[in-house]
Amino acid sequence: xxxQPRLMHSHGVGMAGHPGLAQHMQDGxxxxxxxGRKQDIGDILQxxxxxxxxxxxxxxxxxxxxxxxxxKPALFNVLCEIKEKTVLSIRGAQEEEPPDPQLMxxxxxxxxxxxxxxxxxxxxxxxxxxxxxxGGIGADNSAEHSDYRAKLSQIRQIYHTELEKxxxxxxxxxxHVMNLLREQSRTRPISPKEIxxxxxxIHRKFSSIQMQLKQSTCEAVMILRSRFLDARRKRRNFNKxxxxxxxxxxxxxxSNPYPSEEAKEELAKKCxxxxxxxxxxxxxxxxxxxxxxxxxxxxxxxxxxxxxxxAARTAVNATSVSAHGSQAxxxxxxNSAGELxxxxxxxxxLLALLTCQxxxxxx
DNA sequence: ATTTATGATTCGGA
DNA sequence: TCCGAATCATAAAT
Numbered sequence: 001x002x003x004q005p006r007l008m009h010s011h012g013v014g015m016a017g018h019p020g021l022a023q024h025m026q027d028g029x030x031x032x033x034x035x036g037r038k039q040d041i042g043d044i045l046q047x048x049x050x051x052x053x054x055x056x057x058x059x060x061x062x063x064x065x066x067x068x069x070x071x072k073p074a075l076f077n078v079l080c081e082i083k084e085k086t087v088l089s090i091r092g093a094q095e096e097e098p099p100d101p102q103l104m105x106x107x108x109x110x111x112x113x114x115x116x117x118x119x120x121x122x123x124x125x126x127x128x129x130x131x132x133x134x135g136g137i138g139a140d141n142s143a144e145h146s147d148y149r150a151k152l153s154q155i156r157q158i159y160h161t162e163l164e165k166x167x168x169x170x171x172x173x174x175x176h177v178m179n180l181l182r183e184q185s186r187t188r189p190i191s192p193k194e195i196x197x198x199x200x201x202i203h204r205k206f207s208s209i210q211m212q213l214k215q216s217t218c219e220a221v222m223i224l225r226s227r228f229l230d231a232r233r234k235r236r237n238f239n240k241x242x243x244x245x246x247x248x249x250x251x252x253x254x255s256n257p258y259p260s261e262e263a264k265e266e267l268a269k270k271c272x273x274x275x276x277x278x279x280x281x282x283x284x285x286x287x288x289x290x291x292x293x294x295x296x297x298x299x300x301x302x303x304x305x306x307x308x309x310x311a312a313r314t315a316v317n318a319t320s321v322s323a324h325g326s327q328a329x330x331x332x333x334x335n336s337a338g339e340l341x342x343x344x345x346x347x348x349x350l351l352a353l354l355t356c357q358x359x360x361x362x363x
Numbered sequence: 364a365t366t367t368a369t370g371a372t373t374c375g376g377a
Numbered sequence: 378t379c380c381g382a383a384t385c386a387t388a389a390a391t
């Protein structure tokens with residue numbers, strides 16, 4: 001390249017002995033018209049150097065002439081190559097960065113919440129799960145549920161609208177820049193590769209804007225969720241029928257009021273606890289029995305009336321079902337390992353005997 | 364407004 | 378992991 005200053009001052013003559021640029025372009029082919037080509041290049045360079053001295057019209061005409069010159073593509077390629085080697089190699093280092101973990105986290109969350117992805121997906125499931133925590137009895141929470149769903153779908157809609165807008169803006173801008181660069185590539189050494197690189201830079205910028213949208217959408221969902229979930233402490237009493245069923249089980253299993261998993265499920269079904277998540281259903285029943293046991297034990301006399309009532313009812317049911325020994329399933333006579341374990345564990349029978357409050361011992 | 368009832372949560376222990 | 382105990386928070390009763 002150190003040939004260039006001399007070339008520029010050579011006024012297009014006497015290029016012999018200075019192959020330099022010409023050799024680069026011609027792959028060193030030495031032919032009969034080799035001298036002529038060198039002459040050409042000298043001319044071109046001379047024209048470029050003096051273009052600023054000319055009038056505007058003259059310069060335009062000259063520009064056009066140069067653009068159409070047969071040597072132009074070769075010159076363009078060389079300049080692109082040089083540029084590639086210098087500027088772009090530096091910038092190229094910071095390319096191909098791995099996918100942003102934060103962006104992935106946001107994407108996953110949006111997908112999980114049903115904001116992104118298919119139309120009616122995990123969103124309602126998440127709402128159902130949250131609704132289940134509010135008490136989960138029957139249709140009591142349907143109002144809150146639909147409220148949650150409505151708000152979520154609102155967020156969802158905004159998110160998609162904005163995302164589409166961003167996408168469109170990104171495409172428009174990309175097209176614009178590409179056109180601009182293509183246009184400029186007539187006068188500047190801009191290779192297709194460089195255009196491609198520019199496009200990817202634009203996409204990166206826009207995706208960082210998209211991330212902000214995702215971020216704020218996630219925040220909105222979190223706020224909505226927390227507000228909805230905070231309502232879980234809003235106690236919602238079981239309806240009378242459900243309480244009766246639970247009490248019935250409790251007092252008829254007073255010696256061992258620890259329903260198994262299956263029993264819990266059945267009780268939940270009978271009580272009309274209809275929630276998609278079994279775990280929560282079981283928790284609700286377990287909570288009830290936990291509370292009941294401890295509160296019964298704490299103040300047995302207070303529950304005496306209730307106990308008698310349910311016991312009487314159970315007795316009536318039992319006799320109507322089978323006329324003979326309803327004593328068979330009487331909890332006061334533990335005849336299985338499970339009941340004995342329960343006896344040791346909670347001393348329920350002992351307590352009942354001491355206070356003589358359970359119907360089994362009083363009858 | 365205060366009290367009671369009750370479903371849920373937390374925490375330590377077996 | 379389940380239970381008991383204590384506690385929280387709120388619905389329902391007073």
